Amino acid sequence: MVIQISRSPFEPGENSAEWLAEIDARTLERVGHLERSPDMFGRTFNSTVITAYTHCLHDPTANTSETWEAWVAAMQTGSALFASASAPEGSTVECMIAHKPRTIPGLGGPTHFTDAGTWLQAFWLAIICRDQTRMTQLAHYPVELMRRSGEFEEYIYPWVEALQAYWLQRPELGEKLVAAFDGTDPQNLRFVDRELMLKILYPPLNVFYRFITNDQEKFTEALTQAIQLHHEYWAEDEERREDLDGAVALAPLALACLAHDAGQPIEVESEYLPENLLKRSWLGEFPT
Template identity: 40%
Template sequence: MTVSRQDYPKDAMAAVVPVMEESLSDALEEIETSHNSRSGAVTKSLNVALVRCVGDPGAVMLESWESWLLAMQVHSAVFAAAVPEGEAVACKIRQEERHLATTGPQTYLNASTWLDAFYLAVICREAARLDMLARVPVSLLRDFGGTLDEYAYAWVETLQSFWLHHRDDLRTHLVRAVDLSAPEQARVLDAETMSKLGYPPIMLLYRYLRNDVAGFNEALADAVRWHKEYWTADEDRTHNIQGVVALAPLAIACLAKANGIPVEIESGYLPEALLDFAWRGEFEA
């Protein structure tokens, strides 16, 4: 089954890539010590990865893969430095070792950013970074000073339990995540965002855990279709680069494919080279 991706102004977006890259490089210059730079690098690194997939929907170009790898490195690095254990934490970013001062809770270290970090590490098949992310205390994510829907924390706990093979906890957290992602439970998100973006990855993981090939692909088709519906609902969303890739469904699809479940859905929202891990062994992450 194929789910087509919406059209984007490729030439216009290609023209802004150098500007975005320069802004990201500026943020990376001070990522070792500046909270503003870390927050900016998190947002900018993912945006660059997404915008590169406008003109390269399969993520087959070297520059595209490098941008996804960098986004993964940045997102993982800020969480590696989140739990104070010393004066600095060594992290590889753009093939260079950086020493990030440890921080404790910060506004950018929230459950939403953690989920993006987890998805990026799955897409890049980075087991060591997933090990680290799975041990980030949920209490730290709650201390960021803002408000998120409770489902986000249940979903974080589900993914942590899954990765750490805590099966009893996984069942408990997964059921809770399903319950809390019902549209009527939305408080911060609206019901549409919850049903079309929040809930689908949870159901995908459930189908994966049951090794339900047909159910998994049906759920993946639904997730990508709902992603498209959400990001084409109005003009503002249509021009938002957050819709270029279905990040969470892509990550669960990568997980499934790596573990023998055939992925039968083709879509520009699921870049083929990322899904297939086409750059395996080309870079040291």
């Protein structure tokens, strides 16, 4: 049985196509500045992600090529950010972003925007866009460098290490995932509140655990719960409903993509899981 979970109502305006074109143009302009100002990576990456989410508000199933282009550009920018951080100062990295090869200066090490939260976003995007090369590059980025970029709840570092171990087939996967679960205990929280942890940050760990243990029934339950809690959190009040961060359930979508590609049926339908991203309908449409 397919479970349907609806997103909060959204009515596109009459000029939505023009509005999206303006957003795309502004985001592309910011991307162009990276070749001169890589210190703008954090703000630019956030802009590309919000642009991708905005397209999905207007195109809930990701049915248009423009939506796919926006998601690919976000993925490319996130991966380029960490490639630049990995490159020595004074060197350059060659990156494809938004259909154009770009030569971007190396950042020469971690900065305030190369933190574990940003890494997770970049990794989820690489999964959703099915870019295994970028997934591998991100999986090799050291957690020690993420720790130098800012303070987070401690759970996030073993969570990142668990994902890296999964993708690189390292033996410490189970150990790191247990440590990540332990770190989500609300009694251990320092920077986020209990609601954010229980409704947004914790559920992806449970979805991932059910995926790697190949328990289809429990996976469906965990994915359903993750989407329901995502909706509950972002529909709580008007301020959250207007926050574009809630338009797509990024981590659950990425994990559903992993399960889909592994042959598991995805029994949840929702605007929070855009159908054509989940089913990789646009894959191969253009070089990424």
